[in-house]
Amino acid sequence: MSHDTQSKPKKDSKPKKKMPRYSAERIIGSGSFGTVYKAVNVESKETVAIKKVREDKRYKNRELEMMKVVRHPNIVALVDCFYSKSDRDIYLNLVMEFIPETLYDTIRLHAKAGQTLPYLLTKLYAYQICRSLAYCHERNICHRDIKPQNLLLDPDKHIVKLCDFGSAKQLKDSEPNVSYICSRYYRAPELIFEESYYKTSIDLWSIGCVIGELFLGTPLFQGDRSVDQLVEIIKVLGTPSKQEILAMNPEYTQTHFPVVKPLPWKIVFAGVSYENEPVPDDAIAFLSCLLKFTPNERLRAFDCLAHPYFDELRLETTKIPHGGKMPPLFNFTNEEIKIAKKKQILNKLIPKWLENGNTNTNTNDDNDDNNDSSTAQQTKSGQQL
Ligand SMILES: Nc1ncnc2c1ncn2[C@@H]1O[C@H](COP(=O)(O)OP(=O)(O)O)[C@@H](O)[C@H]1O
Numbered sequence: 495m496s497h498d499t500q501s502k503p504k505k506d507s508k509p510k511k512k513m514p515r516y517s518a519e520r521i522i523g524s525g526s527f528g529t530v531y532k533a534v535n536v537e538s539k540e541t542v543a544i545k546k547v548r549e550d551k552r553y554k555n556r557e558l559e560m561m562k563v564v565r566h567p568n569i570v571a572l573v574d575c576f577y578s579k580s581d582r583d584i585y586l587n588l589v590m591e592f593i594p595e596t597l598y599d600t601i602r603l604h605a606k607a608g609q610t611l612p613y614l615l616t617k618l619y620a621y622q623i624c625r626s627l628a629y630c631h632e633r634n635i636c637h638r639d640i641k642p643q644n645l646l647l648d649p650d651k652h653i654v655k656l657c658d659f660g661s662a663k664q665l666k667d668s669e670p671n672v673s674y675i676c677s678r679y680y681r682a683p684e685l686i687f688e689e690s691y692y693k694t695s696i697d698l699w700s701i702g703c704v705i706g707e708l709f710l711g712t713p714l715f716q717g718d719r720s721v722d723q724l725v726e727i728i729k730v731l732g733t734p735s736k737q738e739i740l741a742m743n744p745e746y747t748q749t750h751f752p753v754v755k756p757l758p759w760k761i762v763f764a765g766v767s768y769e770n771e772p773v774p775d776d777a778i779a780f781l782s783c784l785l786k787f788t789p790n791e792r793l794r795a796f797d798c799l800a801h802p803y804f805d806e807l808r809l810e811t812t813k814i815p816h817g818g819k820m821p822p823l824f825n826f827t828n829e830e831i832k833i834a835k836k837k838q839i840l841n842k843l844i845p846k847w848l849e850n851g852n853t854n855t856n857t858n859d860d861n862d863d864n865n866d867s868s869t870a871q872q873t874k875s876g877q878q879l
């Protein structure tokens with residue numbers, strides 16, 4: 495539903511709920527799907543991000559539907575939404591909490607300065623990404639565009655939040671899905687093989703690529719085109735076996751690839767060192783659980799949380815390298831606790847030293863304060879959103 499911002503209220507109409515107004519400060523992102531603004535709620539002075547996307551009557555906007563249902567400490571929160579009009583087009587505006595940076599920004603900043611991201615931070619970020627995806631995958635929601643640009647970062651609190659549900663979809667086992675999704679460097683090999691019955695495990699491949707990039711400071715597999723992307727993957731993982739090709743796409747008939755031996759991960763990360771030490775073995779062990787050709791063999795997002803790689807985060811003595819508070823890692827929702835109990839990993843996820851403390855400070859099971867105020871609005875600065 496849309497209202498014209500210019501229309502005057504009728505004298506005898508009931509008092510309407512007052513809609514917040516937003517003042518746009520600047521553009522913080524513009525892509526093929528729309529523009530993202532940093533804005534301020536004029537009344538509350540709260541800083542928000544507003545993603546403005548042109549409505550296309552032919553397609554259902556899945557992003558709004560998704561944003562309304564997903565609620566997790568590691569997923570960007572939708573705070574409001576409204577429609578606006580300009581040049582006869584109707585725009586959907588998703589108002590979100592504002593998060594200052596992305597993983598992309600911090601990776602590039604460190605790379606430019608010739609620095610590696612501190613090892614503990616890479617682990618903190620990886621853990622939070624896994625948590626956000628465990629939440630989505632529990633609902634069979636596949637994000638389908640995991641990449642550093644879609645992982646927001648609060649650099650002071652070290653909190654990571656997943657954003658951009660523009661490609662996300664709830665997968666159904668029996669239904670095919672388009673395979674031309676996900677940004678090239680992060681595309682799972684089954685997508686390159688044009689498999690349409692893929693699972694949420696495509697996101698686990700992408701997480702593996704993001705973690706590799708956190709270590710390297712540059713994308714792990716950088717193909718120039720879709721096929722080159724596969725070549726880059728094969729250079730590291732080696733040629734997939736016939737069985738692995740079938741697991742990626744049972745209909746794939748062309749199985750003649752040049753035989754390439756896998757490259758040990760130690761060599762891939764040979765240029766990376768943390769205080770003169772190479773990338774630790776547990777990190778490499780974790781990464782190899784994600785970057786597997788066979789989709790079903792990839793570790794599931796929730797199980798990732800219990801991997802020994804993350805044990806360091808559960809130690810009472812673990813501290814942020816240059817001071818500062820650790821981000822919340824144990825603010826499990828009731829749902830997460832239920833799943834962890836079922837998987838018998840709750841004892842692992844909640845360390846002993848925290849057991850009598852307040853571990854569940856942030857229950858996010860209810861969805862009742864998601865509001866959809868479908869009203870046209872205009873920013874104070876006159877910029878119509
Ligand atoms: N809630 C937010 N807070 C701050 N910046 C954001 C927020 N949401 C998106 N951005 C910025 O805008 C960019 C584009 O947003 P995104 O939702 O990924 O749109 P697109 O579909 O165009 O990729 C992000 O990469 C990020 O830099």
Ligand SMILES: [Mg+2]
Binds near residue numbers: 525643644658
């Ligand atoms: Mg994006």
